[in-house]
Amino acid sequence: MGEKKKKIVKTIKVDVDKCNGCRACEVACSAFHAAPKHSSNNPARSRIRVIREPLKDIYVPVYAGEYTPAECAGRDKYTIDGKEYEECAFCRASCPSRDIFKEPDSGLPLKCDMCESDPTLEKPSCVQWCLVDALTYEEREEEVEEGQEQEELETGLESLVDKYGMEKIMDTVARMSASKKD
């Protein structure tokens, strides 16, 4: 086991009860990530989307997470406070079963990066634009095991080996490190 290490975890707290469904977060997000910055906006490119079903009183701001090449085998439903939610309402994945979290023209997956930029923003754009406080920002400090990263790396590599075979992965790593030296 490795040493303990302190890590800052950036956290956006989502209070669905406070969401007014206005989608300002989508506007702010897509504007911030436009190139050049703020030169355009388009909610379809946003890395946060409000899953809205006004007549059922469902409002869930959800952030783009990892890309997944396959959709879930089943899709469950959750009832919370008498309201029935699709499981997907809480899911961050850019996945084949839905069109959110994909660039509208290229189809490439989108992922929330907490508006990392230079200079660093005080809080992500979506939070700044959410005046009703459905989105608030917090930085938590967590202690993590040094060794954990190593473990994660191994798990990731193993799945790649499963998929492509050891030889192909070795070749790719070799080629990548060769091109880095140039």
Added chain:
Amino acid sequence: MRYAETGFNLEVDLTRGNIERVETDPRDTELYLGGLGTNAKILWDRVPPEVEPFSPDNLLIFSAGLLCGTPATGCNRTIVSTISPQTLLMAFSMMGGFWAPELKYAGYDRVILRGKSPGLVYLWINNDKVEIRDASHLRGKGTVETAELIRQELKEPNAQVAAIGLAGENRVYFASIEQGRSSASRAGIGAVMGDKGVKAIAVRGTKDINLARPAEFMALCNEVLKYIKFRNENPIPGVMPILAGLGSPQEMKVHDEKWHTENFMWGNSRVRRKDFWNDEVAKQWAQTLDSMRTRLISCFNCPMTCGATISPPGLPTYMMKCFSKLTYTMAAFSDLEFGLGIAQSATEHGVDAFSAPQVMAFALELYENGILTDDDFPGMPSDNEGRFYWLLDRIVRREGIGDVLANGTYWAAKQIGKGAEAYAHNNIKKHEQLPLKLSMLNPIYFLMYATGEKMNITQIEGQFPQAPFPTREEREAFVKDWFQVPDEKFKQYFLDWEPRGEKSMPYYPTVEMCCDIVDWQEKMHYIDDALGMCSGLSSFPLKPPYHIHNYPKFISSGTGIDMDEAKLTQAAKRYRTLVRAVNIRRGMRRKDDKPPENHWKKRFPELEKELLDTYYKFKGWNNQGIPTKESLHELGLDYVFEDFEKRGIYSDNEGTPSSETLAEEKI
């Protein structure tokens, strides 16, 4: 590249089923901005006065404001313009919600409908793909219901749908166009949509809207957000709560309705109930609202939560905003539970929440006074609430007496005769007004009511306090951070304005000051309506975040057009004059510029004449309210002058009688 706007219109010929995407002239954006301004230009150019509201040649224009779809907070309004079947003048009703930004993201600034579809259809705009689709299976469906069915059928949960209900399909003169939490209700534009055979327009867009100078524009947006926060934390002292903050009057939030229920009129805008509000009513109404209101909600990109989702027991959920909360309740002398319940049906049928309750109360007043009899109301229940539901149903189906009432109080009274005209007492330019009757003439409101072609006082007034503050100290405190004024003189007008004595109403503010004040109020509304900004963040409340000093910067950095206060003021004046020109060409004259006879008990005919004379001059209009050659020339509207000359409009000093034929009969 075009900035803030897309530069394209969608032209739809419903008769032939033809759809075209047409590039617009950027010079028109400089002159008329967009939204209302551009709509006025299109109606002037393409709808001559001979065209009747229900003619295939009438246009129905859905225009997004110039800045809709940009990050400008609260800029989400669709401005719908056509010739109204009720007023026979230009109608420009508006709606917030989510439709206008979606249209921009789909790549269009406006949709222009012409002709008539042979069968009931809906329009599906999905980026570059635009289709006219059969809607026969949606006939008779409610507006909210229709929107849901269309989204399901298209498998597009993110489509924004503007739809009409039974009232629009049956060309009720006060039919609305509903869109989720918002509606464009005034002057019967839903009837024109129904006449054209269009049940709904669904839109989905996934394209970019560009900004000319992003850093500058975003800095302005951030200032606005900061100021909204400041205003939310610092309500204006000394005015009633609904006027102290920003947004539309916060009717969905407040429980205390003492002011509305005791100052506004009940029934057919007749009865004032000075001691209505008591603890028991307060408790009961609070309970009703709390039990039915599921959430406070907003329009696109706005933090103001002026609307609410309402779930009346046993009825489908719908969304509501503002004063429709009380219009049905008060027209029927009932309670809030009834009001929120019948508003559900009214929203699905798609009727205007000011006109519809007043028309029903008018019918019952005629019945009580023997002008209408039992024969006119076969099968009507005996209780008041039941009667309202019964009447609403007859009206939206145009059945029996409903067919007459569906034309609004002005035309219905004419058809009924037997002295019914005296009961249609609350109209301006044939259009039902807010149920308000007051004691002493307010000269500022006199001018707004008389000349406001926007037809609804809440969309004309704003910015300047409605009444003087009692003490000089309070007034001084108010003007201290009043930077929104276009000129310092407005502060002085307000500082000197006293509740009684020499400097009080009706002779103070003076006639000249009233002209300045009304012109400022009107200008800000007209700018909002071109940009697509909600008046709740701009022209309506006191000390709003958008004003004449930051608007030019928003427009320049957003669109890339050079804009300053003078140029913006001139543009607003240009298309405001064009709205009047459209109406003048349709017969509107000085005789039409008047508030209801009984709006105030104490009237001052000489002062009122002086007010109107002076204001006309101030606006560059002649004594009949017709824009003069010189003022048209100054605005670059020589083409209006030429048309007026050709039609002999100036030589006809008495004014041609405005049209007095029912729109129905003309086709």
